[in-house]
Amino acid sequence: MNDLPSWRAGTTRDAILAFVADVTTGADALPAEERIAVFDNDGTLWTEKPMPTQLHYIVQRWAAAAAADPSLAAQQPYKAVVEGDLAWLGSALDKHYNGDDSDLQVAVAAIVRSTQGMSVEDYHASVDAFYREAEHLTLHRPYANAVYRPMTELLAFLTANDFSCYIVSGGDRDFMRPISTAYYAIPPERVIGSSAGLSYDEATDDVRYADTMEFFDDGPQKPIRIWMRTGRRPILAAGNSNGDIPMLRYPKRHPRSLSVLVHHDDGERGDAAYDTGAERALATAAADGFTVVSVRDDWDTVFVE
Known part of the structure; x- marks a missing residue:
């Protein structure tokens, strides 16, 4: 069985498969409740260019x-x-x-x-x-088809192996929730993101948005919000930018972990090639123990069709 059909054979795919096998099989398999995986959204699960x-x-x-x-x-x-x-x-x-x-x-x-x-x-x-x-501004397709197929396969593979997958994004939590199940098979209660303040309107019994930003879920806020929501240190994290560095480092304190950094190095198959905003993450990837995913070399198919 090909668990990740859109991933090309190589060291990156092998590292993912080996990690999942290590934590899910044998006498020392981790309990399912410890199998927490967290994913950034923009640039990690779907395209973020020319704009999120x-x-x-x-x-x-x-x-x-x-x-x-x-x-x-x-x-x-x-x-x-x-x-x-x-x-x-x-x-x-x-x-x-x-x-x-x-x-x-x-x-x-x-x-x-x-x-x-x-x-x-x-x-x-x-x-x-x-x-x-709406359609994507340069791909001219619905946003449902601007999702990265290899990443949806990874989410499905992890779920089949009793991982609980969460979206942890700098984007607005409530902007992602309407599509998280349809696009990623992640229920809305597992979406962690930025949020405006909220207030309760007693006259109408509604929850309404307030006039302040409650928090911006990026950088060091990501591990904080993960802990607040899950009460656990994740064992797998995936991101693509400098703002994801703390989230990618957070699992490394666990004795068995995998941190995946998506590198946008393919400008030929409809996705932009860029390092801007990811320079520090790429520069420290080796020292931090991140597994770098090359869109050009590791993905056979880029988008969900």
């Missing part, structure tokens, strides 16, 4: 806000959207991954404003409609 999927959704909301209030067009990030300067938005993320959050804080404040007062159910419905209608 959530940013596509947010840009549409910012454009509508600027149309309703033209004065917003003079300030970022609305200015970037009105002028079609999506490079500003991309650079805000790149700067974040290199330690400069000045532009990201401006964007986050606008993100919070875009949902303030909305009920969680109304937000879910809005996001669900976006997923039904």
Whole structure:
């Protein structure tokens, strides 16, 4: 049986298969409750270029806000959207991954404003409609088909071996929940991500988004949120950026662990080739004991069709 059919034969695939066999078979197999696996989302489970999927959704909301209030067009990030300067938005993320959050804080404040007062159910419905209608900006396909097939195979393989898989992303938790089951077979209660503050509306019995950011689930926040949700140190982690380094290092204290770093080095098969935002992760991968996955060399098929 070929457990990972879209993975090319080689040392990377062998390392994954050997690790899973080691922790799931024999007298010293780890109990199923200890088999926790955590995965970043953008750039790890699906494509994040030319912009993360959530940013596509947010840009549409910012454009509508600027149309309703033209004065917003003079300030970022609305200015970037009105002028079609999506490079500003991309650079805000790149700067974040290199330690400069000045532009990201401006964007986050606008993100919070875009949902303030909305009920969680109304937000879910809005996001669900976006997923039904939107297409990836450069692949020109539904976002369901911008998911990395080798990673969905890995999730399924782990689940078949009694792992509990979690998404742990810097993206908005409630933006991922509407599709986590359909795209990844991960239920919404296993989605860990950034979140705006929440409040309870006693007049309507609704949970609504507040006017502040509760937490941004990136960098050192990822291990904290993993522990808060699971109460365990994971034994497998997968990521692709500098912001994933703490999460990838977190399992290494376990005597049996695997940390996987996806390297986007293939620009020929519809996915962008880039190291920006992953420079530190790639530079320290060998010293940190990360298993680097080459999109070019290790994946036979890139996207779910």
